[in-house]
Amino acid sequence: MTPFNASSTxxxxxxxxxxxxxxxxxxxxxxxxxxxPPDGTPLWFxxxxxxxxxxxxxxxxxxxxxxxxxxxxxxxxxxHLLSVSAGIRKSKKGDTIEDILAAPDAADLIEWIRHRPxxxxxxxxxxxxxxxxxxxxxxxxxxxxxxxxxxxxAPNWKETLAGLYGNEPNRWKPGLKGIERLRVxxxxxxxxxxCSADGAMDFSSSGTLASAPGGCMPWFDVPSRKTADVTxxxxxxxxxxxxxxxxxxxxxxxxxxxxxxxAVRLARDPxxxxxxxxxxxxxxxxxxGH
Numbered sequence: 001m002t003p004f005n006a007s008s009t010x011x012x013x014x015x016x017x018x019x020x021x022x023x024x025x026x027x028x029x030x031x032x033x034x035x036x037p038p039d040g041t042p043l044w045f046x047x048x049x050x051x052x053x054x055x056x057x058x059x060x061x062x063x064x065x066x067x068x069x070x071x072x073x074x075x076x077x078x079x080h081l082l083s084v085s086a087g088i089r090k091s092k093k094g095d096t097i098e099d100i101l102a103a104p105d106a107a108d109l110i111e112w113i114r115h116r117p118x119x120x121x122x123x124x125x126x127x128x129x130x131x132x133x134x135x136x137x138x139x140x141x142x143x144x145x146x147x148x149x150x151x152x153x154a155p156n157w158k159e160t161l162a163g164l165y166g167n168e169p170n171r172w173k174p175g176l177k178g179i180e181r182l183r184v185x186x187x188x189x190x191x192x193x194x195c196s197a198d199g200a201m202d203f204s205s206s207g208t209l210a211s212a213p214g215g216c217m218p219w220f221d222v223p224s225r226k227t228a229d230v231t232x233x234x235x236x237x238x239x240x241x242x243x244x245x246x247x248x249x250x251x252x253x254x255x256x257x258x259x260x261x262x263a264v265r266l267a268r269d270p271x272x273x274x275x276x277x278x279x280x281x282x283x284x285x286x287x288x289g290h
Contacts (some may be wrong), residue, residue: 013037015071015266017044017127019242019251020235022077023053023096024283025062027261035263035276040069044120044266046235047075047129047190049113050097052256053283057099057109064112074116075129075236076190079161085110086158089165114152118189119145125266127233131192133172133184133199134222138230144185151182171200188219193237195219208239220248233266242277246270255280 016037021028037043049063049072050056063070081097083089085106091097100109119141120127132141151160163179164186172184187201194216195201202213209218218240219225220232228247235252242262243250255261258280265274 012123013041014272015042015044015122015125017046017233017249017251017264017266019046019253019262020048020075020077020238020255021045021050021053021059021063021261022048022256022283023050023056023059024255024261024280025053025055025059026282027255027278027280028059028062030278031261031263031276034278035265037265042071043069044127044233045070045072046127046233046251047073048077048235048252049075050081050100051077051095053096056096057103060100060109060113064109071120071127072116073120073127073129074113074118074190078113078116079164079186079190082110082114082152083161083165086161088158088162114157117145118148118185121230123266124268125231125233126227129190129234130236131188131195131219131234132225132227132232133188133192133195133201134197134219134225134227135172135199136188137226141189141227144181145189148182148185148189167201167203170202171195171198190236192219193240195222197222206237206239211239231266231268233264242275244270244273244275249273253277255283258283 016035043066050060084091085101121138121142126138164183169180169184192201194205194212196215202216204213205211231247233249238252238254238257240250242253249264251262253260253262260277261280263276267273
């Protein structure tokens, strides 16, 4: 007969997933305390750990200190930090990444960010920062994310990063190669909100569902989306707020805008998922958050 303790400790802990932190350290600490996940619980982060909030450096250090428990994917603001550090882009008004760039261990911090994944899949859950093109299934999504991850970890990563900017090509074609292939992957995984039924991305709107450009819809509402058979976890879309469907978990609830920071327990069964939130008064009023 199996002792009770042996069987009870063998069950994997259900991950807890956080929306965009964006340097909002105090709400993050409050949310982690409120959710009170058991020791060892994997903590997933849907990208944009830093920028626009007041404590980018300390927030980044908090996540790094979690060690292997922390599972973040890269968001557009994280890539922006890499680009500024590499001299590819200049800081924008409202950026709060100077403390990271000026830190004595800035090179180590940049190296850590550069080695984070663009997508993470485990136990039927696929996490990305922004979205997944409707023509991609999980296998292709992970394959493309891995190509981009390896390119950003390679010695010529700065050259790759410089080539990721731009809105074209705006749709996936299997024959895409080189930097255009990487750019489409990056645009979808870190920037996309709306696209057409055939997967043409439109970056002209970052508003609510009602602001969809003509002929477009939210990427997750495209009929026959090939990741509809798994649960996709994402952030990026502050105007959307928390979205909980059986196969979709949107986590960006606009903390950096003074709204809320959200975390969801990622149970396979939707009935077992729990949402925990804290107010973000201490982080609100940032301009140009997304």
